[in-house]
Amino acid sequence: MAITQGAHHIGLTVPNIDATRDFFVDVLDFKQVGAVPDYPAYFVSDGATLLTLWQAATSDNATPFDRKNNIGLHHFAFKVDGVETLHAVYETLQNTKGVEIEFAPELLGGGPTQHMMFYIPGGIRMELTAPAR
Numbered sequence: 001m002a003i004t005q006g007a008h009h010i011g012l013t014v015p016n017i018d019a020t021r022d023f024f025v026d027v028l029d030f031k032q033v034g035a036v037p038d039y040p041a042y043f044v045s046d047g048a049t050l051l052t053l054w055q056a057a058t059s060d061n062a063t064p065f066d067r068k069n070n071i072g073l074h075h076f077a078f079k080v081d082g083v084e085t086l087h088a089v090y091e092t093l094q095n096t097k098g099v100e101i102e103f104a105p106e107l108l109g110g111g112p113t114q115h116m117m118f119y120i121p122g123g124i125r126m127e128l129t130a131p132a133r
Helices: 017-027 083-093
Strands: 009-014 033-038 042-047 049-055 078-079 102-108 114-121 123-130
Touching: 009 017, 017 033, 017 042, 017 049, 083 102, 083 114, 083 123
Parallel strands: 009 049, 078 123
Antiparallel strands: 033 042, 042 049, 102 114, 114 123
16 A cells, blocks of 8 residues: 555645636636735635636746747646546636647547546646546
8 A cells, every 4th residue: 555645735836826826717617725925826716626726926937838849837637527527627718818728638558447638727737537436
C-alpha cells in the first residue's frame, strides 16, 4: 500500500487570479472555500479536490508553459460523471474567454473512456476525463 492517500490540493500560480477563480467557479461550478487577500490566494473546490490559486507577482514577464520543454506540471486532470457531461462542458468551453481547446472529446487510447485537453485562462493545461461506465 502506498504511503500517500490521494491529492489533498493542487497549487497553481496564475497571471490573473480573478479570471482563473471565475473560470473554476462560473464555468466548472467549483465553490470558493477561502481566500487570503494579502497573499493573494483563492481556494476553490469541486467537493473532492481543492485548488489553491496564487497570483503571479510579475505576470507580464512570466514565461508561458511549454509542455515539451518545461520541467514541472504537464497538466492536471479531473474526472466528470459521463460522456454527456464531457461534451456539454466542451460546448461551454468553446465560448469561454481565455480558454484554448487543444482537442475536443475523443477516445482515450482506443476507448471506451473519453477525454479532452484545453488551457484554462492563464495558460495552464487541463484535462477532463469521462471514464467508461
